[in-house]
Amino acid sequence: MSLLDALPTPRLRWDGRxxxxxxxxxxxxxxxxxxxxxxxxxxxxxxxxxxxYGALEALGWPGALLATLLLSFIGILAWxxxxxxxxxxxxxxxxxxxxxxxxxxxxxxxxxxxxxxxxRLGLGATYWVVLFVLLLCLxxxxxxxxLTRLWPTLLLCGVALVWWLCATLWLDSLALVQExxxxxxxxxxxxxxxxxxxGAAVSISxxxxxxxxxxxxxxxxxQKGAFAVLNFLQTIPSLALFGLLLAPLAWLAANVPLLGRLxxxxxxxxPALIALIAYSLLPMxxxxxxxxxxxxxxxxxxxxxxxxxxGQRFWQVRLPLALPVLLEGVRITTVQAIGLTAVAALIGAGxxxxxxxxxxxQAAMDMVLLGALPILMLALVVDAGLGALAEALRPGGTx
Amino acid sequence: xSNSLSIAQPRKRALLWLWPLMWGTLLLxxxxxxxxxxPLFRWIEPDAxxxxxxxxxxxxxxxxxxxVVGIAALVTVVVGVSAxxxxxxxxxxxxxxxxxxxxxxxxxxxxxxxxxxxxxxLGFGTLPIIVALMLYGMLPIVRNTLAGLQEVDIDIKTxxxxxxxxxxxxxxxxxxxxxxxxxxAGIRTSVTINIATAALGATVGASNLGDPIISGIVNxxxxxxxxxxxTIALLALTVDSLFEVLQQPLRSRLSAA
Numbered sequence: 081m082s083l084l085d086a087l088p089t090p091r092l093r094w095d096g097r098x099x100x101x102x103x104x105x106x107x108x109x110x111x112x113x114x115x116x117x118x119x120x121x122x123x124x125x126x127x128x129x130x131x132x133y134g135a136l137e138a139l140g141w142p143g144a145l146l147a148t149l150l151l152s153f154i155g156i157l158a159w160x161x162x163x164x165x166x167x168x169x170x171x172x173x174x175x176x177x178x179x180x181x182x183x184x185x186x187x188x189x190x191x192x193x194x195x196x197x198x199x200r201l202g203l204g205a206t207y208w209v210v211l212f213v214l215l216l217c218l219x220x221x222x223x224x225x226x227l228t229r230l231w232p233t234l235l236l237c238g239v240a241l242v243w244w245l246c247a248t249l250w251l252d253s254l255a256l257v258q259e260x261x262x263x264x265x266x267x268x269x270x271x272x273x274x275x276x277x278x279g280a281a282v283s284i285s286x287x288x289x290x291x292x293x294x295x296x297x298x299x300x301x302x303q304k305g306a307f308a309v310l311n312f313l314q315t316i317p318s319l320a321l322f323g324l325l326l327a328p329l330a331w332l333a334a335n336v337p338l339l340g341r342l343x344x345x346x347x348x349x350x351p352a353l354i355a356l357i358a359y360s361l362l363p364m365x366x367x368x369x370x371x372x373x374x375x376x377x378x379x380x381x382x383x384x385x386x387x388x389x390x391g392q393r394f395w396q397v398r399l400p401l402a403l404p405v406l407l408e409g410v411r412i413t414t415v416q417a418i419g420l421t422a423v424a425a426l427i428g429a430g431x432x433x434x435x436x437x438x439x440x441x442q443a444a445m446d447m448v449l450l451g452a453l454p455i456l457m458l459a460l461v462v463d464a465g466l467g468a469l470a471e472a473l474r475p476g477g478t479x
Numbered sequence: 480x481s482n483s484l485s486i487a488q489p490r491k492r493a494l495l496w497l498w499p500l501m502w503g504t505l506l507l508x509x510x511x512x513x514x515x516x517x518p519l520f521r522w523i524e525p526d527a528x529x530x531x532x533x534x535x536x537x538x539x540x541x542x543x544x545x546x547v548v549g550i551a552a553l554v555t556v557v558v559g560v561s562a563x564x565x566x567x568x569x570x571x572x573x574x575x576x577x578x579x580x581x582x583x584x585x586x587x588x589x590x591x592x593x594x595x596x597x598x599x600x601l602g603f604g605t606l607p608i609i610v611a612l613m614l615y616g617m618l619p620i621v622r623n624t625l626a627g628l629q630e631v632d633i634d635i636k637t638x639x640x641x642x643x644x645x646x647x648x649x650x651x652x653x654x655x656x657x658x659x660x661x662x663x664a665g666i667r668t669s670v671t672i673n674i675a676t677a678a679l680g681a682t683v684g685a686s687n688l689g690d691p692i693i694s695g696i697v698n699x700x701x702x703x704x705x706x707x708x709x710t711i712a713l714l715a716l717t718v719d720s721l722f723e724v725l726q727q728p729l730r731s732r733l734s735a736a
Contacts, residue, residue: 101573205600215584216577223576312712317678320692320708327523327701419589423679426696436595440683445599452595456588463587 100158102220103169107155110213114147118204120187123255125198132204138187147183150176151210154217166225170235173217177239180207181246188253200255202446229468233461240457255446256453267435271454274431277349277424278417281356286410288357289364296369303369310362318420321358322427325351352429356420360413367409371402404474411466418459422451495727498720506713510537513706520702530702532691537710544687544714547605548677551612552670559617560662563624564650575625582621585614590676598683608680608687615676616669623665627658660729667722674715678707688714 119138123130135144154172157165184201192199222232251257260267296303313321329351375398383397425433435451438444513531520530559582565571566578590611597607631654639649681689688711695703 102577216581219580219584220577223580314672314675316708317675317689317692317711319678319681319689319696320704320711323692323696323704324701324708326696326699326704415587415589419591422589422591426682426693433591436591437682440595440598448595448598452592455592456596459587459589459592 098161100161100220100224103158103161103217104155106213106217106220107151107158110151110154110210111148113206113209113213114144114151117206117209119206120184120191120204121202122191123200123202124196125200130200130202133187133191135206138191138204139183140186140190143183143186147176147179150179161224163225166221169217170221170225173214173221174235174239177211177214177236178242180211181243181251184254185246185250188251192253199253200258200446201251201253202255228471229464230472233464233468236464256449259444259446259450267450270430270432270434270451273429274418274421274433274455274458277352277356277421277429277431278414281353281360281417281421282410282414284353285357285360285364285413289361289368289409292361292365293368293372296365297372306365310365313358314362318355318359318423319426321355322351322424325354326427329354348428349430351427352421352424356417356424359420360417363412363416364409367412368402368406371405371409372398374405375401404470407466407470407473411463411470414462414466415459418455418462422455492724492727495724499717499724502713502717502720506541506710506717509706509710509713510541513537520705523705524700524702527700527702530700532694532703532706534694535686535690537688537706540686540688540690541710541714543605543685544674544677544689544711547609547680547685547687548612548670548673551609551616551673551677552666554609555613555616555620555669556666558613559620559665560624563621563628563662567625567628568646578621579625582618586618588614590615590679594679594683603684605680605685607683608677608685611679612673612677616673619665619668619672620662621665623661623668624658627661627665628654630661631657660726663722663726663729667719667726670722671715671719674718675711678711 114135118132119135121130121132135147139147150172154169157169157172184203188201192201218232218236222229247254247257252261292306296306316324379401380393380397383393388396421429421431422433422436425431425437432451432455436448436455439447439449439451517531524530562578566575593611593614594607597610601607601610635653635657636649639653644652677687678689678692680687681693688707691703691707695701695705695707
């Protein structure tokens with residue numbers, strides 16, 4: 081069951097005179113984080129621990145003033161919320177996000193000694209806190225303006241593009257960029273592996289899930305047993321399931337030459353794929369089953385009355401009506417699989433988890449970030465994209 | 480009324496205790512007497528020099544595992560339930576949509592990524608995994624607290640008000656007891672997920688039941704992996720069946736009402 085189904089639709093107060101306490105407090109949090117936490121850290125090379133700098137040192141007084149003004153602007157606008165003010169708020173939030181790399185460029189001019197080519201700039205706590213709180217502001221504004229998920233997602237993609245441009249053109253001194261430049265081929269291949277693994281696991285489990293759910297509807301006795309097995313699979317830690325598949329697959333590859341030639345081996349992609357599918361099946365089957373069951377019997381009766389055959393009723397009535405809930409299952413499964421694939425790096429499946437575990441091993445935190453950030457972004461993008469798709473497919477007015 | 484019910488079905492309640500007792504006994508056995516199963520593990524890994532994980536005693540690992548999951552669960556329950564209560568009051572209702580969305584965002588963040596991001600800030604060890612578990616376990620608790628409190632019939636709340644109860648009394652004696660089964664179900668989901676997820680902590684130096692699994696993967700020793708996985712699965716089953724025992728009286732009380 082998705083959160084959207086579980087939560088009753090919140091009733092929003094459209095009252096111009098009441099300040100929007102949510103945005104006002106978020107704005108105060110950001111101001112406190114901006115002045116209280118470290119904005120950037122600077123290290124002369126990769127190994128040395130960096131020194132941290134506050135807002136004034138990192139951005140200079142014009143930059144610090146501009147950021148303070150923009151952050152307070154959010155609070156002031158939210159004090160007397162109206163439709164127009166919410167739009168202005170949306171613009172302010174987006175501007176702040178887009179200005180973040182500009183702030184970093186400023187810091188790199190102010191702090192980095194041009195004679196130290198190895199010097200690198202690290203993101204401080206302020207950036208993370210402000211970015212997270214800005215995302216919360218965006219969610220709040222989206223709900224108040226009653227926008228679909230599509231718009232904020234598109235706007236965020238625009239912001240990401242700005243970040244990407246700034247990073248490639250002017251931010252050579254950023255530690256993250258340096259880590260990326262040191263292994264850009266590897267990075268792109270890792271993303272490819274990650275996406276391929278997730279895509280393969282999810283698409284296989286969609287098909288298997290659909291078949292299993294349909295079988296469950298036909299044979300009631302299968303339902304209890306299958307759910308028990310799938311529930312049990314979820315209690316095994318992902319780490320263990322990956323490990324447990326190593327030995328049997330290695331044995332199969334060694335003793336059945338045909339399988340070995342097909343690419344089955346104890347280490348690498350195959351055990352990862354099998355474990356991913358095993359984990360994906362429970363949320364997939366559960367949502368597909370609920371989705372197919374939930375379709376109103378009256379609607380199906382009407383379809384029958386119109387003279388539709390069983391096959392037509394399934395493909396033209398039941399499946400389209402079940403699609404939004406089914407997509408919720410795909411969303412949950414995919415987000416979960418993106419995280420689990422990172423763990424699969426431990427058994428040599430590649431993907432972005434490689435950077436995380438290598439970085440943890442070398443205590444190179446920027447390398448850890450290089451793995452963790454894209455995973456996080458991938459999860460958020462998939463979550464927003466599939467959520468928007470499910471929202472768009474939901475038949476109007478039936479709920 | 481709940482008293483008469485629990486007297487009426489003493490046998491059923493006793494039967495309920497059977498599961499946690501059985502799983503718990505198996506768990507204790509596996510923790511204390513893992514080495515007794517050496518022939519079995521020898522059969523899995525005939526070539527390995529050592530087949531029983533011995534870098535730490537299993538009961539120590541189990542204790543640390545429970546500690547991590549317990550601390551995370553305690554914080555999550557306190558924060559999640561109070562957040563749920565605050566945003567369903569008149570005063571905090573502005574925050575309701577945001578808290579709902581925030582909780583679902585917490586589960587979108589993969590625990591590995593959170594773990595990796597937490598290490599630079601908190602250092603290696605137990606703290607990052609506790610933070611990751613807290614974020615990951617927040618959604619079920621907040622979601623169920625919100626759902627449970629909002630499901631309480633408005634007529635019942637009006638009746639409580641008419642009897643002269645203050646809002647605090649209504650919350651304490653009416654809303655929370657009625658929402659308790661749903662909230663408890665949320666806590667159960669959260670804790671069960673986190674028992675399995677806590678094993679990830681072994682990758683950042685938190686020593687717990689994930690240790691044998693990691694070292695088994697690294698050394699290619701299947702027996703270690705099985706030992707870690709078995710203990711964690713037994714722990715999950717024990718805790719899950721304990722929750723079942725806790726939930727049962729709440730459910731029957733409600734169905735009687």
